[in-house]
Amino acid sequence: MDKYTDLIHQTFDFPTEEFTVENNELHFNGIPLMDIIKKYGTPLKLTYLPKISSQIQRAKRLFNEAIEKLDYNGTYTYCYCTKASHFSFVMEEALKNDIHIETSSGYDMQIVRALYKKGKINKNTYIVCNGFKRKRYRQWITELINEGFVNCMPILDHLGEIDYYKEHVNAKTKVGIRLASDEEPKFEFYTSRLGVRYNDVIDLYEQQIKPDNRFELKMLHYFINTGIKDTSYYWSELSRFVHKYAEVKKVCPELDTIDIGGGFPIKTSIQADYDYKYMTEEILRTIKRICNEEGVPEPNIFTEFGIFTVGESAANIYSILDEKLQNDKELWYMIDGSFITNLPDAWALNQRWPLLAINHWDKEYRKIQLGGMTCDSQDYYNSEMHSFQVFLPKIPKEEPLYIGFFHTGAYQEQLSGYGGIKHCLIPSPQHILVDRDEEGNLKTWQFAPEQSSEAMLRILGYEV
Ligand SMILES: Cc1ncc(COP(=O)(O)O)c(C=O)c1O
Structure with a gap:
């Protein structure tokens, strides 16, 4: 049997500093992801805060050491x-x-x-x-x-x-x-x-x-x-x-x-x-x-x-809800989320991220396409950076399959409008409605004012 764990170990120099596997379950920066899933369910976004500091320290080290070396x-x-x-x-x-x-x-x-x-x-x-x-x-x-x-x-x-x-x-x-x-x-x-x-x-x-x-x-x-x-x-x-x-x-x-x-x-x-x-x-x-x-x-x-500061600190975690074989070859794994609404760079810019199964590493692997839950035919993910295909474990009866997209900490919330925030915090414009009365005269009124800084800051967790 071709196990998922063998595929990953043969394809990459695995484990890495940030990804390890214990009892066929994935750990990310030492976090046992199945424990988080059992506690909170999916879909979920996870941010590992210490990674932000370690990236900053890494960049400072790189530049300061180069300054010293080159005088x-x-x-x-x-x-x-x-x-x-x-x-x-x-x-x-x-x-x-x-x-x-x-x-x-x-x-x-x-x-x-x-x-x-x-x-x-x-x-x-x-x-x-x-x-x-x-x-x-x-x-x-x-x-x-x-x-x-x-x-x-x-x-x-x-x-x-x-x-x-x-x-x-x-x-x-x-x-x-x-x-x-x-x-x-x-x-x-x-x-x-x-x-x-x-x-x-x-x-x-x-x-x-x-x-x-x-x-x-x-x-x-x-x-x-x-x-x-x-x-x-x-x-x-x-x-x-x-x-x-x-x-x-x-x-x-x-x-x-x-x-x-x-x-x-x-x-x-x-x-x-x-x-x-x-x-x-x-x-x-x-x-x-x-x-x-x-x-x-x-x-x-x-x-x-x-991206360097915050990208590698986060992961998006999903369950595979079910599988659908749509012809002889195209097998879909349907996630409990959407690329368009959660990871818009995947859809708009063909951005790729490290993708790994979180459990069932001992199961056989197979080639699949991942499908999002929106109605849009573009809501899919079917190629990885290194192989232009996606392989994941077969889904056994006893426990759902969970997967993670990693290094998703930059730009995705701003672009997908988490809670109403925007890319570069450029606010939604005011919205004006126009109608005609019985005589055919125009009447206009404001449905909503321009989005305020207070509204955005509240979503982002600041006290205003
Ligand atoms: C002026 C400016 N500075 C910094 C950045 C950050 O770039 P990155 O996230 O690739 O580090 C951007 C990104 O668009 C930018 O426009």
Whole structure:
């Protein structure tokens, strides 16, 4: 008999640091998952908080060791990219590690306030304010700056953004400029819509920032959509960015920091295949080489890792409700959940995660497709990162089969709208209804106002 346990042991270097099996049942980071299932039932989402801290410590170690090894003349600052998961329990765990944050929406500023009120951050915490900003976001940034949050730093995303701060800020203000990266060659657009064009940066500094002594350009920022990958595209964008830093540094002495964005990956299969140490060293080596060539000091480095911070901390666990053989070959295992509503990246972006059976490792395995419970034909999952197929144990009579998707801690709740939250906390718009009366005249009324920051923060676990 071909047992599931043999399949996994033959395919991977198994067990791993995070996945082990005892009595044919899976443990995740030492957690006996069947005990959780027996206590709470399925479907369920599980977040293992200590993983968030260990990932942050790991990144800090990687960068600090590389700084030391390469004799790099700059510091490293870890920011957490809040949009990956804004939940209070995630933020509070992350903030135990002496870190800073990067934000992407006005409502984030209210999270900053809630965290400050609880003593989780202080007025020196860096708040790197990214994104294309509505007036409300600019206003709330300004209020924090005026109240003494000295490291609340708007990252200018377009040329007109600074006008608002000029009008309303009354304290010394650090600013950054986001540079618009070129997109990956196969993408539909040549240049990212986010950030300021490379050619406009010097003028923006010289005409808008330099003459106003309230403002200090401290940071250049960029983000590569594909993440930090060992590709010629990544290295050429990094080089271009560092050359720009050198050019700006020569006219702007107070500029001393670059933010290289997020993009450290997580494991999407059981086996690790990413060399974090090599990539970190290569990034620093590239920055150092270009700065030496250009004759400028090496910048301090900020990162804003989202997926890396929180992705590997979570799992989605389901029961297989039943099986359906729909023709001679296509055998479906129906889960008590949905990919579209629980793991929308699987449906929208063909995202893969480590998938493992939680029990019945001693049973025979077979090739199946996983079906979600919505009516949508796209609600399925049928290929793994390493094999383009899915294998799971046969379901015996005596006990249901449970399965887990692992490393699902980033973005899934925001994208699927858990409780009413949204990606980047961009709220639902107000909803206006229109009808006609008996004479045919239009009448309009508001069904619902725009979703408020209080409503979102409550869902995320903050006291408002
Ligand atoms: C500006 C910016 N910073 C950081 C991130 C986080 O990226 P990741 O979750 O891949 O680390 C994103 C993601 O879209 C981003 O747009």
